[in-house]
Amino acid sequence: MSERIDGYARALFEIARAEGTIDEVEDELFRLARTLESNDALRNALTDERIPVSRREGIVEDLLGNKVTNTTVQLVSMVVAGGRGRDLPAIIDKLVQRASSAKQLEVAEVRSAVGLSADQQTRLAAALANATGKQVNVKVIVDPSVIGGIVATVGDTVIDGSIRSRLDNVKSRL
Amino acid sequence: MINVSLLAVDPAESPHWLFPELPEIIYGGISSVLIFTALWKFALPQFKKALVARTERIQKELDASAEDLASAQTDAAGIRQALGDIESERSRMLNEAKAQAEAMLADGRTRLTSEIADMEARATADLATVAARSGDELRAEIGRVSAVAIDAVLPSVLDDATHQSLIENFISKVGASR
Numbered sequence: 001m002s003e004r005i006d007g008y009a010r011a012l013f014e015i016a017r018a019e020g021t022i023d024e025v026e027d028e029l030f031r032l033a034r035t036l037e038s039n040d041a042l043r044n045a046l047t048d049e050r051i052p053v054s055r056r057e058g059i060v061e062d063l064l065g066n067k068v069t070n071t072t073v074q075l076v077s078m079v080v081a082g083g084r085g086r087d088l089p090a091i092i093d094k095l096v097q098r099a100s101s102a103k104q105l106e107v108a109e110v111r112s113a114v115g116l117s118a119d120q121q122t123r124l125a126a127a128l129a130n131a132t133g134k135q136v137n138v139k140v141i142v143d144p145s146v147i148g149g150i151v152a153t154v155g156d157t158v159i160d161g162s163i164r165s166r167l168d169n170v171k172s173r174l
Numbered sequence: 175m176i177n178v179s180l181l182a183v184d185p186a187e188s189p190h191w192l193f194p195e196l197p198e199i200i201y202g203g204i205s206s207v208l209i210f211t212a213l214w215k216f217a218l219p220q221f222k223k224a225l226v227a228r229t230e231r232i233q234k235e236l237d238a239s240a241e242d243l244a245s246a247q248t249d250a251a252g253i254r255q256a257l258g259d260i261e262s263e264r265s266r267m268l269n270e271a272k273a274q275a276e277a278m279l280a281d282g283r284t285r286l287t288s289e290i291a292d293m294e295a296r297a298t299a300d301l302a303t304v305a306a307r308s309g310d311e312l313r314a315e316i317g318r319v320s321a322v323a324i325d326a327v328l329p330s331v332l333d334d335a336t337h338q339s340l341i342e343n344f345i346s347k348v349g350a351s352r
Contacts, residue, residue: 113329114337120345127349147325148332149340152348161344163332167324171317 005087009094012075013102016095019071026099027139028068032076033092034141046085056080100137108136111143111151111162124152132157 016025036043045051045059057077064073079088100107108128110116116124125138132154148163194202332340 112337112341113332114334114341116341120341123349124341124345127345131348131351144329147328148337150344152344159348161340161347163328163340167321167328171321 004084005090005094008079008082008084008087008091009098012079012091012095013098015075016071016099017102021069021071022099024069025072025075026096028064028072029075029092030096030139031141032064032068032072033089034143036089038143043085046080046088049083053081053083056085096137096139103137104135105137106132106134106154108138109153110138110140111146111153112140113142113144113146113148113163115142116140124150128152128154128159131159 012025012029013022016022019025036046042059042063046056048056057080060073060077060080064076076088079085079091084091096107108125110121110124121138121140125136128134128136128138134154136154146162146164147167149161149166150159151162151165152159193199
């Protein structure tokens with residue numbers, strides 16, 4: 001299973017790099033993976049073997065459409081058509097790791113209630129690099145459950161500055 | 175002389191009206207002597223024997239009476255002793271019963287005191303447990319309600335400026351760390 005996921009990730013990475021859109025594809029796939037993790041209905045639709053492949057590809061087209069690059073749509077359609085929709089988040093995570101490794105970067109998963117501007121992402125990358133001693137590739141996930149602030153995960157290190165964690169602390173103290 | 179004179183007189187005639195005639199006195203005297211001699215010789219021993227037997231019988235009766243008296247006195251003493259023993263036993267039993275009653279009372283008081291202390295301790299512990307549980311439940315409920323309220327209210331209260339401020343604050347703190 002792990003080898004198959006690695007194989008798909010390597011293939012997607014090489015295609016995106018060959019197309020010269022690795023950074024965009026990486027970001028778009030990362031966001032898609034997080035969306036799939038949080039959306040059971042979408043995940044089920046893309047992984048249900050009883051739904052014809054063409055129909056599942058149509059769902060991918062409808063979902064991503066003009067919102068992402070064409071390469072991303074084609075890569076996702078390829079994985080879904082191959083019957084690996086269930087492994088898509090894991091394949092994407094491997095791809096992101098591979099892309100980051102290629103750039104000598106560590107993936108920094110950043111969850112925020114609102115999106116971060118490019119400037120904020122740059123400064124946050126610098127701040128995380130300063131804090132962890134590693135150059136990081138920031139991947140922002142808009143997650144309303146954070147409520148406010150940011151949760152950054154770099155490898156095994158979690159830096160939690162979210163309102164959610166503060167509320168949880170207050171709740172546990174109560 | 176006397177005999178001569180007696181023989182000389184008429185035996186049918188008495189010289190004095192008070193005295194009998196001499197032969198009568200003689201024969202009477204001899205007869206009396208014979209009678210008294212016979213009495214002394216035959217009757218007196220029987221009489222003495224009868225007297226001795228009577229004395230012995232009386233003595234026996236006296237001895238028996240004395241024995242009866244002694245026995246009665248012994249019985250009386252026994253009865254008195256028994257009465258004394260009964261009184262003593264009654265007193266002993268009464269004292270024993272009193273001691274037992276006092277011991278039972280003391281034991282009962284001790285046990286009751288201990289049970290009351292245990293019940294008080296249990297009641298205090300139960301109260302403390304209930305109070306603690308109620309406090310915990312109340313705190314948990316307050317926490318739950320607060321969390322629900324905060325979850326419902328806070329996202330709508332946080333405006334974009336606040337979000338940006340929180341993000342900038344996070345970046346500053348992380349950048350300043352290490």
